[in-house]
Amino acid sequence: MKARIHVYLKPGVLDPQGAAVAGALHNMGYNEVEAARQGKLIELDLTGDNADAAKARVDEMCAKLLSNPVIESYSIEMS
Amino acid sequence: MKSAVIVFPGSNCDRDAHDALKRVTGQAPAMVWHQDTTLPEGLDFIMIPGGFSYGDYLRCGAMASRSAIMPAVIAHAATGAPILGVCNGFQILAESGLLPGALMRNAGLNFVCEKAPLTVANSNTRFTSAYAGRSDLTIPIAHHDGNYNADEETLERIEGEGQIIFRYGRNPNGSVHDIAGVMNENGNIMGMMPHPERAVDVNHGGTDGLALFESLLGSA
Structure with a gap:
């Protein structure tokens, strides 16, 4: 089983790296870019076959280590 | 004063912390490896050094x-013992x-390495009592991720409780409210991005960090 975890900055938290990416895209002529936000993708390979139980454990991992709840949110996709 | 410095893989200010503590307290601190699970007995002070x-x-x-040592550090913090974290x-x-x-990442995205003018926002703490009557300091900074962030509610609370200890005179990294150092609610744990251990000898180019260690020695 795999878990794909997207970690991103909460809305309202300034993202200087995202702003730099948007600036670079503008310099390249992609003026349709209104804003860019940069996050992380973390993939976990998991043992077991109960997806619900596994997702609950992954949720715990996100809260305890994989994200910082002060500034970040996350979403989990199981496959 | 019996002190300890916690050493992680990638710490690089552990020796500076050691030397500053030895100079001020007259006693070399214990160097505690991150994989240890217990701290030396009878510690008066723990320093978590800078690095990567x-x-x-x-x-x-x-x-x-x-890491393995942190439950012991957290348990020690709960006893009210002072703990200082610098930079990392x-x-x-x-x-x-x-x-x-x-x-978070510095707002300007650059690593900043300079002598930072600071103001002491609260000198009525066990970390800063020896700064009483002095408001302007210069202490070096060297970091890529020093952009302090907290939600509005937290900011309002820590401002109101006097938990902001140092502010930048010239904001180098985008930190909200120019925050360079904060303390916990109980007043026994402080974190700061500037490096007081790099300002304890005239050969460092300044000694404005000494009073921080002297404050701790005075309160031990």
């Missing part, structure tokens, strides 16, 4: 804050939840 623990992987301080040590304490807020 675990290569700053995932988030600065994230791995170190979950500040990031580790924030990631541990021992201090409010989080440290």
